[in-house]
Amino acid sequence: MPRRLLTDAGLALALLLMTLGPWLASYLMTDQKKAQSLIPVGYAWWVLAGLIMAGLLLRRQSPLLALALAGAGVFGHLISQTKFQLLDLAALPLMMYTVAAGARRRRTAVIVLAALMSLTYVSMLINRVQVDEETLRAEKDAKAAKEGQVIERTVIGSTRPAQAPHWWVDPVVDTSQAALEMWLLLVAAYAVGDGMRSRRAHLAAVEQRTADLAREERQRAALAVAAERTRITRELHDVVAHGMSVMVVQAQGAAAALDRHPERTATALQHVIETGRSSLAEMRRLLAANRTVPAELAPLPGIAAVPALVDQLRSAGMRIELHIDGVPEVVPAAVDLSAYRIVQEALTNTLKHAGPAATAQVTLCFEPERLRVEVLDDGPGPGGGAAGPGPDGPGAGGADGHGSGLRGIAERVTMLGGVLETGQRPGGGFRLGALLPVTG
Incomplete structure (x- = not known):
């Protein structure tokens, strides 16, 4: 802010010195009387010049107040003098530029432009009328002194009727021609200021759009991270729940066979080791997604791995039909x-x-446009079966479908646009059926 104020102060002082330059040069090189005739040096002129300089100093802080001050000074000069001074010729267009560049609406700048052009014309017309009246009065005084009061009355009486119909034409035309220079400067200042305002508005819109895009990008990244975390959590749940369940069943079988059938204990423990290693390997594969060091990872399991899964659970003592x-x-x-x-x-x-x-009983039915997956069991009624309550919480696999396991299955099916059906079977046991589209 201080730097801008100093810049405007330097500009105002430079305009004042350039305006007074011819007078100063004439004052130093010729006589004082001739220098005084080049520019008005009365107190009124200096007061009006002070208003203009004050407007130049305030044009960035308060454009409308600065315009009012500078306009009062310029219009005062135009009323009191017959031609533009450099200070007037530069101050008013500069004010117009400032208002046009800082206006929130273009309509405001247009109204200010029209007002300045009208006031400029009116001020110059008033000055022209005053000059004409002074000239006419001087001519009448000269004629009265030379020819006498009688001749003056005769001349005035004979000439006024001829001049009355056309006395306003010359001032209006001459004033329009004289004001054209200021009008052109005002229009040019308005055009430049309006272009600057449009450019600033465009840059502000671009910056806002860039900020919005950056915010949307951050939101998309956060959503992607959340989705990836959800996916990893769901996969870990499936891996841990399956692996731990198989290991617990096999460990229980090993403990039961330890006294009567020691040879079966070694086989059961070997199954526990294999299941644990397989589960750990799959957990490492899932967690390695957040690491920067590549690792030797197994491929994702699929439908081709279902028979191996069935064989693994059969080795744990389950009776499964595929x-x-x-x-x-x-x-x-x-x-x-x-x-x-x-x-x-x-x-x-x-x-x-x-x-x-x-x-x-596991059934995989391949159809042209969908894959039907069905898992049935004949376990006890409500409270048991493939979806009975368990460690996941009440109804973790229950018919109500509110457990973590079934929630994960439901999320997968919904994501693929499929249909999931779960519930107790009429004769006992539980049924889970899923229709997964394989096209589109």
Whole structure:
């Protein structure tokens, strides 16, 4: 702010010195009387010049107040003098530029432009009328002194009727020609200021748009991170729930066979080790997504891994029937992984809640436009089966479908645009069915 104020002060002082330059040069090089005739040096002129300089100093802080001060000074000069001074010729267009560049609406600047042009013309017309009256009065005084009062009356009486119809034409035309210079400067200042205002508005809009895009990008990144965390959490739940359930069942079998069938204990413990290593490897694969160091990772499981999953659970003592209808075809990666996870979660719930005597049935039906996945068990009625309440909380796999396991399955199916059906079977047990689209 102080630097701008000093700049405006220097500009006002430079305009004043350039305006007074011819008078100062004439004052130093010629006689004082001739110098005084070049510019008005009365107190009124200096007061009006002070108003103009005050307007130049305030044009950045308060454009409208500065315009009023500078306009009062310029119009006062135009009324009292016959031609533009450099201070007047530069101050008024500069004020017009400042108002046009800082106005919030273009209409405001247009109104100010029209007012300045009108006031400029009126001020110059008043000066012209005053000059004409003074000239006419001087001519009348000269004639009266030379020819006498009688001749003056005769001359005036004979000439006035001829001049009356046309006395206003010359002042109006001459004033219009004289004001044209100021009008052109005002219009040019308005055009430049309006262009600057438009440019600033455009830059502000671009900056706002850039800020909005940056904010949207940050929001999209945050949503992507949240979605990725949700996906990793869901995958970890499936891996940990399945692996731990199988390991617990196999460990229980090993403990039961330790006294009577020691040879079976070693086999069960070997299954526990293999299941634990497989689960740890899959957990490392999921958690390695946030690491910068690449690791040796296994591929994501899919429908082709369902038979191996069934064999693994059979080795833990589960009775599982696997049926595959139709010809397996290439399906999208998301459908491939989701189908495997759905079977894995359903069998894990059966292992945990259906009881040791339950039998599960897994059906994969390949159709032209969809894949049907169905998991049935014949465990106890409500409170048991593939979706009975368990460690996940009340109804973790229950028929109400509010457990973490079924919530994860429902999220997968919804994301793929499929249909999920869960509930108790009429004869006992639980049914889980999912229709996954494989096209589109």
